[in-house]
Amino acid sequence: MATTIQVTVNGKAYSHDVDPRTLLVQYLRDVLGLTGTHVGCDTSNCGACTILVDGKAVKSCTMLAVQADGSEVKTIEGMADNGTLHPLQEGFREEHGLQCGFCTPGMIMTSADLLERNPNPTEHEIREALEGNFCRCTGYHNIVKSVQYAAKKISNQEKVA
Amino acid sequence: MIPNKFDYHRATSVDEAIRLMAQHGMDAKLLAGGHSLLPAMKLRLNQPGVLVDIGRLAELRYIKKEGDSLVIGAGATHDDIANSDMARSTLSMLSEAANLIGDVQVRNKGTLGGSLAHADPAADWPAVMIAAHANIELRGPNGSRTVSADDFFTGFYMTALAEDEIITAIRIPAPPKGTHSSYQKFMQPASRFAIVGCAASVTKDGGVCQKVSVALTGLSDTAFRASNVEAALTGKKLTKENIAAAAQAAGEGVMAMGDHFASEEYRLHLAKVFAKRALMAAAE
Numbered sequence: 001m002a003t004t005i006q007v008t009v010n011g012k013a014y015s016h017d018v019d020p021r022t023l024l025v026q027y028l029r030d031v032l033g034l035t036g037t038h039v040g041c042d043t044s045n046c047g048a049c050t051i052l053v054d055g056k057a058v059k060s061c062t063m064l065a066v067q068a069d070g071s072e073v074k075t076i077e078g079m080a081d082n083g084t085l086h087p088l089q090e091g092f093r094e095e096h097g098l099q100c101g102f103c104t105p106g107m108i109m110t111s112a113d114l115l116e117r118n119p120n121p122t123e124h125e126i127r128e129a130l131e132g133n134f135c136r137c138t139g140y141h142n143i144v145k146s147v148q149y150a151a152k153k154i155s156n157q158e159k160v161a
Numbered sequence: 162m163i164p165n166k167f168d169y170h171r172a173t174s175v176d177e178a179i180r181l182m183a184q185h186g187m188d189a190k191l192l193a194g195g196h197s198l199l200p201a202m203k204l205r206l207n208q209p210g211v212l213v214d215i216g217r218l219a220e221l222r223y224i225k226k227e228g229d230s231l232v233i234g235a236g237a238t239h240d241d242i243a244n245s246d247m248a249r250s251t252l253s254m255l256s257e258a259a260n261l262i263g264d265v266q267v268r269n270k271g272t273l274g275g276s277l278a279h280a281d282p283a284a285d286w287p288a289v290m291i292a293a294h295a296n297i298e299l300r301g302p303n304g305s306r307t308v309s310a311d312d313f314f315t316g317f318y319m320t321a322l323a324e325d326e327i328i329t330a331i332r333i334p335a336p337p338k339g340t341h342s343s344y345q346k347f348m349q350p351a352s353r354f355a356i357v358g359c360a361a362s363v364t365k366d367g368g369v370c371q372k373v374s375v376a377l378t379g380l381s382d383t384a385f386r387a388s389n390v391e392a393a394l395t396g397k398k399l400t401k402e403n404i405a406a407a408a409q410a411a412g413e414g415v416m417a418m419g420d421h422f423a424s425e426e427y428r429l430h431l432a433k434v435f436a437k438r439a440l441m442a443a444a445e
Contacts, residue, residue, distance in 0.1 A: 003169050020169035020212070042162050044200055045351055047266060056240075056269040062199050063270065066169050067192075067216060113265060131353075132264025 005069040009034065010078030018065045025049045027065035028075060036076040036105050040134070047133030050106035051075045057113035059132075076105035079112070087150040087157070088112060097146030099137035107133050111147045120151055164202035171214040175300060175327060178215050182325050183302050185211040191327060192216060193236060196263070196271035197279040221274065221329065224248060229335035231255075235274025235328040243268060251333060254342035254360050254443075258289045261346060263353050274328040277313070280320045280383065282418065283354035287314050287384030289344055291376035292360035295333045301326035317382040337372065340364040343442035345435050346379070349422060355379035356423045357431035359387075359411070361439035363399065370394050370403075375440070380432050381415050389413050390436055399444040404437060411436035 002017040009032060016031055028034045028051070037060060040048030044062040051060045052074040079086040088108045091097065098104045107130065114121055114129040121129065126147045127140070135143060172178035182189050190209035192198055193216050201207040215221060221236030224245045231251040233242065242248050243259035262268055262276075262285055276286045277297060290297070290310035297313050299306050301323055308321045315321055322328065336342070346358030357379040364372035373394045378384040393407035412432035419425035 001168055019166070021164045021166060023163065026163075042203070044196065044267065047264070050266055057266045058270050059266045062196060064169075064192075064195065064199070066171070067195065067214065069171075110265065113269075129265055132266050 003066050003069075005066055007065075007068050007071055007073055009073045010075060020064060020066050022065045023061055024051075024053075024063040024065045024068050024073075025060035027068075028060060028073070034075050034077050038102055038105060040102065040106075045132075045134070046103070046106075047110060047130075048103050048106040050109040050133065052109055052112060055113070055116065057110045074109070074112075076108060079108065086112075087153040088115070088147070090153065091146035091149035092143075095142050095145040095149050097138065097143045103133060103135045103137075107135065107143055111150065114147070115151055115154060119155060121147070123148070162203040164199070165205060165208040167209055168211045169214065170211065172218065175215070175218060175220060175329060178213050178218070178327055179300060179302055179325065181211075181213045182327070185213070187324060189213055191278070193272040193275040194238060194270040195275075196267055197275060197281065215327070216272075227332075231333040231335070233273055233331045233333070235272065235277075235330060237273050239263070239268035239271050239273070239276075240265070242273060252293055252336060252340075252342045252362060254289055254292065254344040254362065255333075258285045258344040258358075258360065261285060261344070261348065261353070273331060277331070278320060278322055278328055280314055280318050281354065282317055282382050282384070283349070283356070283358075283379045284384070285344065285346065285355055285358055285378060288355075288358050288376040288378035289360040290331065290333075291384055291386050292342065292344075292362050292374045293333045293336075294374060295331050297328055298330040298332060299323075299326045300329045305329070307332075311386055314383040314385070319383070336362060337364045339366055339371070341443045341445065343439045345439040345442065347431050347435060357428055357435050359432070359435040359439040361436070361443045363394075363440065363443040365399055365444060368398055370397050370399050370444070373440070375411075375436060377411060377432055377436070380412055380417055380428050382418065385415070387411050387436065390440075394440070401441070404440045404444060408433050408437035408440060 038048040040046035188210035223234040249256040295310040342362035346355040362374040375387040389410040417425040
C-alpha cells in the first residue's frame, strides 16, 4: 500500500507515492537522484547519511520517507548558493578537511546543525557535536579546523552585513 | 537494509493512535522517533505488519511544570530534554543523561517515551527515571493509569505497558530542598549505550545524607533501584569514605550480564565505580 508524501528538498517541492518501508536516504538517492547523501554503515552509527530535516541533523538511514512527509529537507546539494560554496564547504576545502570525501556530506550537515545552535563553538564542542560522524581518513583534526574556519567566516559575514 | 513490508498509519491524536492499535492488535507497533524500532526492523528482528506513527503528535511533545512536578511528554526528544532549563533545574541528571545518549542526530529524533517503552537493558533513561521517582502515565482503550518507574521495567525489553497502551507522559515529583543529582556512565564507544550507568540523587542537610535514590542500568536484564546502596548511605555523613563504602554495595546479589564487550565480573566492578562517581557528583 503506497503512501503519498509531500516534501520540500533543497527548496524544491516534491510529491511521490512511496512504499512505507522506503528509507528517507533511499528516497533521496533513488527517487530524487540526490546521491550526495551517502549510505555508510546503514545502522545509524557512522553519520554519512546525515541531512537536515526541519533544520535538525538526522540520520536518513534511520528514518522512513513517510516520516518526512510535510517536512523541509536539506542535503549537501542544497548547501551552495548559486554556485558559491557554503562556508562549511569552503572550510573543508581550505583546511583539507577531507581525503576520500565519503563522510564529508554528513560531516557538513551535522556541522550546519551545530553552527545554527552555537555559532562560536570551542574545539571541544565541535568534537562533541561530531561524535556521531565517523571519518576513516583524516583523523578528525582538519575536520575540526574546517568547522572553525566556517564559524569564523560566518561570523565575519554577519559583522559585514 | 530494508524493513519487511508493513502498512503505515499516521495518527492525528493519541486517541486515534489507541484506536488504531486496538484495531490492529498484536501486529501493530507504535513509531515515535523510530531510533530503536527502525534499526530492529531493518535487521528483521522485529517485523510488525502495521506501524502507527505518533512521531508528530504535538500533544505528546512538551516539557512543563504542573504544580510541583515536572511533566515531560512522551514525545519529547532527548535533545528537547538536553536543552530544557526546566529539566536541568529540577534534576541535573536529566540533562546529563540526555546529553550522553547516542549523538546529536540520534537525540534529535529519539524520544523519552520510545526509550522507556523499548526498555533496552543498556538504555540510560530507565535508571534516571527510577532514581527520579518518576511516574509513567499510560493511556489505553480503557482509560489512563500511572505506573511508578520502579514497577515499570519488568525484565529484558519488558515493561508494564500493555499491548494496547501508549505512554503519554512522565511525571517527576519536585525533589526536596537540598537535592542534587548526577548520571554517570561507562559507555560503549560505538553505540554509546551504557555498559554500566548509575543515576543518583542525594538530599543533603548539614553534610548528612537525608535521602538518597540510586539506580543502575546496563548491569543486568533491566534497570533497577540499588536499595542496598541507598540503605548504606542514608543518615550517614556525606564523606568520601562513606560514599565509597556505600558504593561497594552496588550490584550485590545481582545476576550481571556479560558480553564480548564487558564480562559479568567487569560490569560488577564498573557498577561500584560508577555508583561512587554518581554519588560523589550528586553529594558535592
